[in-house]
Amino acid sequence: MGVKLLLAGWYGQDDVLSGPEAPRPWLRRVEAWLREAAGDELEGTRVVESVQGPILLSRLHPAADDVAIVAAGKGRVVVSANTSMVGPGYHRYLCDLLHALGDALQVDWADSAITTAGVGDPTGYFHTGDASGIAPRMLAWLGEMAGRVLDFRRQGHSGAMLSLRAGHGFEHPGAVLTPLGPRDEAWLRAVREEPSRGQDIFPWWEPGRGAVEKLGRALSRIWTEMVWRPPLLEEERQLFRDVARWLEQAWREDPSLSFPWREWQQVLGYLGVGGTLAEEVSRRASAAPSGPLIGYRRGSVQVTLPQGWEIRIPGSLAEQRLADGSWVARDHRRSVRFLPLQDVEGIAPGPEHDLPYEFQHRGERVKGRATLQSESGEYRLTALCEAGEHRALCVVSFDDPEEQDWALGTWRSLDHAVAA
Numbered sequence: 001m002g003v004k005l006l007l008a009g010w011y012g013q014d015d016v017l018s019g020p021e022a023p024r025p026w027l028r029r030v031e032a033w034l035r036e037a038a039g040d041e042l043e044g045t046r047v048v049e050s051v052q053g054p055i056l057l058s059r060l061h062p063a064a065d066d067v068a069i070v071a072a073g074k075g076r077v078v079v080s081a082n083t084s085m086v087g088p089g090y091h092r093y094l095c096d097l098l099h100a101l102g103d104a105l106q107v108d109w110a111d112s113a114i115t116t117a118g119v120g121d122p123t124g125y126f127h128t129g130d131a132s133g134i135a136p137r138m139l140a141w142l143g144e145m146a147g148r149v150l151d152f153r154r155q156g157h158s159g160a161m162l163s164l165r166a167g168h169g170f171e172h173p174g175a176v177l178t179p180l181g182p183r184d185e186a187w188l189r190a191v192r193e194e195p196s197r198g199q200d201i202f203p204w205w206e207p208g209r210g211a212v213e214k215l216g217r218a219l220s221r222i223w224t225e226m227v228w229r230p231p232l233l234e235e236e237r238q239l240f241r242d243v244a245r246w247l248e249q250a251w252r253e254d255p256s257l258s259f260p261w262r263e264w265q266q267v268l269g270y271l272g273v274g275g276t277l278a279e280e281v282s283r284r285a286s287a288a289p290s291g292p293l294i295g296y297r298r299g300s301v302q303v304t305l306p307q308g309w310e311i312r313i314p315g316s317l318a319e320q321r322l323a324d325g326s327w328v329a330r331d332h333r334r335s336v337r338f339l340p341l342q343d344v345e346g347i348a349p350g351p352e353h354d355l356p357y358e359f360q361h362r363g364e365r366v367k368g369r370a371t372l373q374s375e376s377g378e379y380r381l382t383a384l385c386e387a388g389e390h391r392a393l394c395v396v397s398f399d400d401p402e403e404q405d406w407a408l409g410t411w412r413s414l415d416h417a418v419a420a
Helices: 023-041 088-105 112-117 131-154 185-193 195-201 211-224 234-253 261-271 276-287 401-412
Strands: 004-011 044-048 055-059 067-073 076-082 107-109 168-170 176-178 181-183 300-304 309-314 318-321 327-330 334-340 359-362 367-375 378-387 390-398
Touching: 004 088, 023 044, 023 055, 023 067, 023 088, 088 107, 088 131, 131 185, 131 195, 185 195, 211 234, 234 261, 261 276, 309 334, 309 390, 309 401, 334 401, 359 378, 359 401, 367 401, 378 401, 390 401
Parallel strands: none
Antiparallel strands: 004 076, 004 107, 044 055, 055 067, 067 076, 168 300, 176 181, 300 309, 318 327, 327 334, 334 390, 359 367, 367 378, 378 390
């Protein structure tokens, strides 16, 4: 579980006449306040529904899970966040931000006595302002996790990930993958014995937004989010701009830090940025040690899809979830579209249901059949897939006939976790 904030409070209790504001409009005010207060630290927000009430999900760091703010009705508010994925600096930042939110929107937070009931800050910082307990708590958790990963490996398993957000699995060598790159088994053994040796996986260790924190933001994205090709979508271009901006700010504040010069050069090249800075980065990149470039998405990625499905795709594909319930991944030459058929219940079968099927596949949990069509130089593999009672449509498009084996392999990589 890591170090997790679980804070309770109440808003609007002083309004005797009208009572607390309704949950959804109050969350809209929270969202607006966060956008102004967090600024460029806010990665994004969205509101979802739950049985407890509407939830505002806000992401405040590239390596962090969403901070969940639940408006549970009658002025009740609950905040949940895992901070150990990012580090003690992030924990302090988030606690301070929530205190400022409470002051601005009149939230009365529960005091430390309620921590014993499972609600509160396990480090004590939110309630007391004493930060001395944050780092020891995170390091104790890290040491425990290092031991668990070693046990996992002794049982013959591989592919362990530590502090990476759910939704994507990366095919990359290393005993364990972290937000700041892979670590080997020697690292795991050392951290199990002395957890402070693992401080290097936390992107935000020290308090404040100094050069090290900015570099940590950039490295988190370089390792887990960057697609290593020219940007296809505006969201990708903005991601490249953010990384370039954080690297430049960190370098200007503290040029003695260790920068990913070759990857920085690639980012500036994809953006078409020139000038004095680009020349300096290029010079440093030429002098940098050789070896594999960093970034998990240079290899294949296992993506978690709706309704329990999973698929393996090249990490260079841009991903989108569309309004019709489908998921699409694409670059300039290829695309993969996935639609769980339960999401289109009641819609008449399309023409793909009547196609003659040329290819059959039967995996451990998923079976399917597919047909390949070509028109005007574009090839399209259309497949119907089944996993128990679950059914889905997968369409893989490409413009180079030599990509046919890739298309078949992508379709056949579909798996279903629930069926497992």
